Amino acid sequence: MDDPGSTLRVEVLGPLRVVVGGLPVEVPGPKRRAVLALLALAEGRTVRVDRLVDALWPGDVQESGRQALHTHISRLRTHLGPAAARVQTRHGGYRLDLAADGLDLAQARTLLARARETPDLAVLKDAHALWRGPALADLTDVEPIAVAVEGCAQLYREVTDALIACAVGAGRAGDVVGLATAAHADDPLREPAVLLLMRVLAATGQAPEALRTGREYRRRLADETGLDPSPALGELERDVASGSGKGGPAPVEHTRPTTRLFGREAQVATLHRLIGSERLVTVVGAGGVGKTRVALEVAQRCEASTVLLLAPVTDPAAIPHALAAALNLQVAQGDVLAACIALLGDRPGLLVVDNCEHLVDAARDTVGVLLSACPGLVVLATSREPLGLAAEYAFRLAPLALPDSDRDLAEVPSVAVFLDRARRVRPDAAPTPADLHLVADVVRRLDGMPLAIELAAGRLSGFSLTDLHRRLDRALDLLGGRTGGNGRHRTLRATVEWSYELLSDDERRLFRYLSVFVDGVALDDAERLAADLIPDTDPGAVLARLVDASMIDAAFAEGGTRYRILETLRAFGLDRLTAEHEDDDAGDRLLRWAVDLTTWFASTVATEREPEADAVLRRELANLRAAWQSTRSRGAIDDGAVLVASLHDAVTYRDLIEIRGWAEELAADFIGDPALAAHPRAAAVLGTAAEAAYHRGDHATAEGLARGGLDRATDKFGTWCCLSVLSVVALARGAHAEVVEHSLAADAIAPRPRDNPGVAALAMAYSGELDRARELQARGRSGAVSPSMRAWNHYVAGEIESVAGDTGAAERHYLQAIDLARTSGATFLGGVALVGLVALRGRAGRTADALRGYRDVVDYFARTGNWTHLWPALRNLADLLRRLGDPDDAAVLDSAADASSDAPAVDRAVRPPAAPAVSISRAEVLRVARDAIERNLSR
Known part of the structure; x- marks a missing residue:
């Protein structure tokens, strides 16, 4: 549960208003207020930095806009005080974490939806009262805010109309005469406002005035637009003239819905x-x-x-x-x-x-x-x-909305449908919080498809919720039912087969092969597959036909067109692959795709196109996971080795923990099978696994794997991998001479300019040899092409200048490193550069900035499990805490680091042990650090 003092509410339905812990907070300056408004209007979504910069400084240089934006974000956190953490830094942007009732706009929308389901005058009055004046009137010079303000105005009209209609229906028309009159005056040509005013006037005994209002609207519409009103006006005029009622529509005599509609x-x-x-x-x-x-x-x-x-x-x-x-x-x-x-x-x-x-x-x-x-x-x-x-x-029509968090699960449309249908078969079973989490997973796995959800809920007549959840892997057959009286299919398999049989043979074959991609496929890859499978047809035409037939879905984003298959349809496609004896061939094609993609990644990530390579890798991670699992189930060692070796950069710089696990898993096979000793990629696999072990703090395993790889090395790349790991492990031990030896040996055979001169430069700087450190750093800078290598070079320069005592130069280098790392997706580099930056700011007396930075550092490295680099940050934090008069917490952090095997060595002449080393749990270490940060920030 959130600390009540850190609660945050942002109100945009009027002048921007911010409330923290129940108290209003002033956010000065139009730019800063606009930043907060844009983050709030995103309603929990991450807003990319470039979108914020384009919105706030459309005519300025991007770089200056970025710097100004980061400054505004930092100061905004200061204004928010205990709620500062709700402004979250995300990859490529920022996100404002608001509770369900933390934005008045979302609250108004929710209240309106509730009242539409079950008319409630009090609820609509509450929604209407949320408007305090024109929305964000002083910020409409920012284009995205102006667009959002138009949406707020439309929502206000909808709330007003619903309130007036509900009041008339409840016999309270007299309460809304003024409101209906004002709504009509605001837009005299908006027909719903005209009809509602007429209904209000008729219901309050003013039929002649109601008819006059209708005639005036009819005349004005013809004069100003040349259009005629809808038939609804004539029907209402007849009703008012005859005194027959409020002019509501006549009952529709046709097939009626039999269930409540959710989320549509x-x-x-x-x-x-x-x-x-x-x-x-x-x-x-x-x-x-x-x-x-x-x-x-x-x-x-x-x-x-x-x-x-x-x-x-x-x-x-x-x-x-x-x-x-x-x-x-x-x-x-x-x-x-x-x-x-x-x-x-x-x-x-x-x-x-x-x-x-x-x-x-x-x-x-x-x-x-x-x-x-x-x-x-x-x-x-x-x-x-x-x-x-x-x-x-x-x-x-897309499937129903799925839960994207654990908050308000019962209100999510897909979950609400399940619960509604479940109550029909088990009316006495009220869902517990644990049940709601299971239901959320059920509807996610059913893609939010209403039919599948209804059938699943119906199965609760014979299964417990847990049993149903466990059996969803065979949902096509499990979720069956009777055929409806109108001939409609009531099993998932029959429903999918109905669509499948309407396809041509070529379309069916491409659909089957596309089903091996668990998370969709890019347009180029889909066209290549189609051209290979159906050589005499236009690939684009076959794909378009599958989209038209609703067998696949085309999604359009910045990365280009991507085709996705709903999970229930994909399961059917996989079944058909097996039935047609095509599953082995389709699996081979998936592995070839994965090998081609990761090989492309390995070459592209070394260029200025690194951000593109990073985006593609992250977008395709689920498909690569499926390919990796296929290498394991098939014993495809060669393909697995290519995947791991090609993803070495991802293991090193990108905190993709899962890929690090693949490397160590495959390395275990190489170590355990003597037949693989001479495999041409043995050194590359063992070196990549050694890098993964280093990042999780197991230096002994990292060194063992790297030396084992050197013993088997037959190529430069594998040798380079292993030497690079030996250099960073030596750096963690403080063995600076070894660092330089291994780094320079690696640099001499590196397939392309890498980080090895920079690693050697760090060892020289930490040894006090600054001239030699600058020489090595300059060598690394000359070969830096990709954003991550340039980020690394700036980080090394920042460390050197920090040791030299040039605070200004060091900070500039750290900030450049962080910015480039964010651009390239090299999250690990951004993390280590942030460690250097916050330590520098702490030593320079910028206490608040340093403490907030340590909060981010602790969260980041704890989340990635990289204690090798978290321990130095905690030691630096301990130094700052001592200077702030908090020696007890500082001693706990230092002693815990001294007792940890994965904490890098320290120079005892510079930093003597403050207390005997004491081993405590890592969770307790994190608690002590976070509590100390927050306590000192609040002073």
Whole structure:
């Protein structure tokens, strides 16, 4: 539970207001207020540094903007005091951690959604009261804030409309006369405001004024826009004139939804807007995503609508007869479709055509005729692929939102659907917090697919929640049910197979092979696979067809187009691979892809394109994990060795703990199998594993692996790997002569300029030989090309200048190193440079900056498990604590470091032991450090 004093609330529905621990806090300066507003409006998402800089300093040089931004972030944390930690530094940007009630905008949205599900006048009044004036009026010169302010204004209109409508429905129209009048005055041409004011006036005995308002709107709309109002105005005028009530829509006589709709309010609202401007809207999505349910919700909210269900129709010629039945039209003879057109005529109305995919050609022809012959008709279709008409607007329906944290799980739409259906089969079982976490994992593994979630919840009639969770690996068959009365499929396997059978043979084959990619595949890779599997076709056309058929999903991001397959569809594809005896071939192709990707990474990461290589590696990590597991299950030692050796840079600089584990796992095979002693990549594998062992603080294992690799080395790269590890292990021991020996030997055979001269320079600097250190640092600088190597060079220069006592120069180098490391994704380099920076600031008397820096350092290295570099930071922190009059905590940290085998050696002439070495748990060490930091910051 959060400390009440560190709670943070940001209010944007009016002038920016900040409340920390229940007390208002002043944030001075428009730029700083804009930074806070942009982070708050992101609602928990990370905002990239370049986006913040572009928004706040659009005409300035990026570098100066970055420096100014970091300054504002630092000062913003100072303003927030005990809530400073809620401004979090993330890879490439910043994030504001707010509780569920920490942003008034999100609170207003939640209250509105709750009131729409269950009308509640008090809830809507609370939502309306959150506005304190125009939103962020003094910050609208920042473009993203101006865009967000427009969204706030739209939300205000929606809340106001809902409040007025609810008050009328509750017989409290007199309470909202002023509000309805003001809403109409703000935008006299907004029809919902006009209709609501008319309803309020009629309900308060002012029918003539209500009719006058309607006439004035009709005249003004024609004069200013040349448009006519919707039929709703005429219907309301008739109702008011006849005194028949409030003018609500007549009941819709068609298929009605039988369950509550969760998490689709935004999609339903969007579809309502679309059918107001488009003639044909097709809701497209995978089977089981909820297309029919959303379409029925839209139809239910329309005045005049007809629903045509095509799922039971198997003969294309029967579509007109099904339409006539939906229209309750008896056609004894003649052209049935012509009779339907005559009935529909030119009157306005909505026709929902559900489940078109198995009759897509006939459905396209029928809808095309209806749109041409019935000018007032709007068609809302549902299909797993678009119909293909020129007038069509394809609206792709995504699965339900998934939980992204442990907060408010029951309110997440996918979880809410599960709980709602579960209550129907086990009404007495109230979910515990542990149950909610299991449900969250269930819905994640089912991709948020409503059908899958409903079927899973239904299985609680025969399984406990734990048993269901354990069996989800066979969800395609486990989650079965009866076929619905309308012919719809009610098992996951049947639902997926329905779509699969509509594909061509080539499309099916590509779908099967794509299913081995567990986390999607980039466009270029997908096209290469398609061209290889289906050489005589256009790869892009086959991929587009799979997207249109909702078998794969195309996601568009900065990294380019990426194709993903929902987990239930992917499981089906893997089953089909086995059935077609293609699983071995598909697995081979995945390994070739992984080898090609990691080989590309190894060469590209050494260039100025390192940030691109880092982004690709992180994006493909899940697929590489699947490839790695395949090397283990297949005994593919050669492929595994290529993966590990090619990812040496990731092991060294990127804190990707999982890849470090792969290296040590494969090294164990090389050590345990004499037949692998002469493997050409043995030294590279053992050297990479030695690097991984060094980072987790096991220096003895690191040295043993490196020396074993040297004994087997047959190539320069493997030899270089092992010598490099020996140099950093020697540096941790304080054996500076060995460091220089191993580093220079490694540098002499390095396949490209690396960090070895810099490691030797550190040893020289720590030995007091500053001239020699600067010479070696200059040698390293001359060959530095990639951002991480330039970052390393700046870090080494910062260490040298720190030892020399030039605080200003050292700080500039540390800051450059941190910035370059962030740019390149070399998180480890950023961490060690931050250690040097905060130690320097502590010695310079910048206590608050240093303590906040140590807080970040402790969190970072504790999270990555790198105690080899955390111990020096804790020793530096101990020095600062002693200077601040906190000798007890300093002694605990120093003695714990002295007792730890993975703490680097210290020069006892410079730093004598303050107390006998005492071994305490690492959790206790972290607690002591964090408590001491916070206590001294609060002084």
